[in-house]
Amino acid sequence: MTEANGTRRDPEAVSRFVEHFAAQLVEAGLPRMPARVFAALLASDSGALTSAELSEQLRISPAAVSGAVRYLAQVHMLSREREPGSRRERYRVHSDQWYESLTNREAILKRWEDALREGVTGLGADTPAGRRLAETLAFFEFVEREIAALMERWRVHREKTFGGT
Amino acid sequence: MTEANGTRRDPEAVSRFVEHFAAQLVEAGLPRMPARVFAALLASDSGALTSAELSEQLRISPAAVSGAVRYLAQVHMLSREREPGSRRERYRVHSDQWYESLTNREAILKRWEDALREGVTGLGADTPAGRRLAETLAFFEFVEREIAALMERWRVHREKTFGGT
């Protein structure tokens, strides 16, 4: 039996999770530092850490934290908040917000669709290649519509399972 | 009015699409050569090209084609077929198979789930961090289940819209 939860949390266990989960994110295409910063936030009790805390916990320079945070904010995987009465900043994951951003590949999907539409026009909608592109386009349009519905179902499911805000 | 479709297809238009679409794929995380090879296949009338054709059309070395093809085959975005009575190989996109592979990030999802499960155990299911990880885990499990249903609906929709095999 590991030490129970009244005690201080085990930095070893935290680090193990952070590095392991970050590695999976990296494999899925996220750059290394953003992945590690994000995993560290996920594994924090408050869901928010300061730059200094991240820098120390991950053994990386403040510059690296800055870069990683900028990246993550851009893709909406965290939000920055200013600690009132301090120039310290706090970076937070909103439990739900962040994984919704995972399905919000909308921007990407849109650009794919644009490229495909141009392809259909350029190659001719009546050519075999044109038809292939058109079908692919239809698939992405379908997925885009479905994702919205899926997230709605998730919110219901989540409410039932976890309650809360 | 561009030249109609009885005539030879316009290599300019093809190249424009290939490079543009490939660029979007790259932005989404696919390595450059696999992206270009894949786009070229998508834009081909037969849906299949030989190594030599790809090498010429994209102005890349046979080695680059080989590498790209290996990558794409690994992630199930194309299949290789041997042309009977020739040592030439042919690389093909199956219109539907390939984008199903897009939603088949199953392997990735599974590994994420594993890492999260370990995290919940390691940090304690009764800690705030543990609860956050558990909720994230639940989300991925939910998505995994939903994706299957989504693809089923797509197949029905596709049948209605495009008919065919």
Next chain:
DNA sequence: CGCTTCTTTCAGAAATTTGTGAAGTTAATG
């Protein structure tokens, strides 16, 4: 408004990734 505390930007060193030519391997054909 000057001092202090954070954060960001920037130039560059180090590591990684990418694509090539050349050599090596496999398999059809005479």
Next chain:
DNA sequence: CATTAACTTCACAAATTTCTGAAAGAAGCG
């Protein structure tokens, strides 16, 4: 079974990316 066509592997040069320390830039506080 030798030849040749096609694909693959490998070592390396070039390009790109990543992280850092140092300097610059905000923002609270006296």
